[in-house]
Amino acid sequence: MAAIDDKPISLFKKLGGLIAIILGFLLAAVGYRDGSTEYLTLGIALIAIGLVLVVLMIVRRNQGRPV
Numbered sequence: 001m002a003a004i005d006d007k008p009i010s011l012f013k014k015l016g017g018l019i020a021i022i023l024g025f026l027l028a029a030v031g032y033r034d035g036s037t038e039y040l041t042l043g044i045a046l047i048a049i050g051l052v053l054v055v056l057m058i059v060r061r062n063q064g065r066p067v
Contacts, residue, residue, distance in 0.1 A: 013057055020050030 028043030030036070 010057065013053055017050045017053030017057070020046045020053065022050075024048075024050060 024043045024046030026043070027039050027046060031039030031041070031043055
């Protein structure tokens with residue numbers, strides 16, 4: 001069970017991950033539409049960062065539980 005002090009940080013990491021994923025999809029879409037490799041690459045990088053943040057939150061939360 002998470003401590004009370006971890007909840008605000010956890011919320012910011014979840015929101016940060018979701019915002020990074022959403023912005024990444026938007027940038028990738030703009031880069032694909034305009035043919036801009038820079039926007040497409042930046043969008044994919046933001047999607048990857050957002051996914052890593054969300055996955056790390058899930059792994060950390062489930063660390064002490066038996067499978």
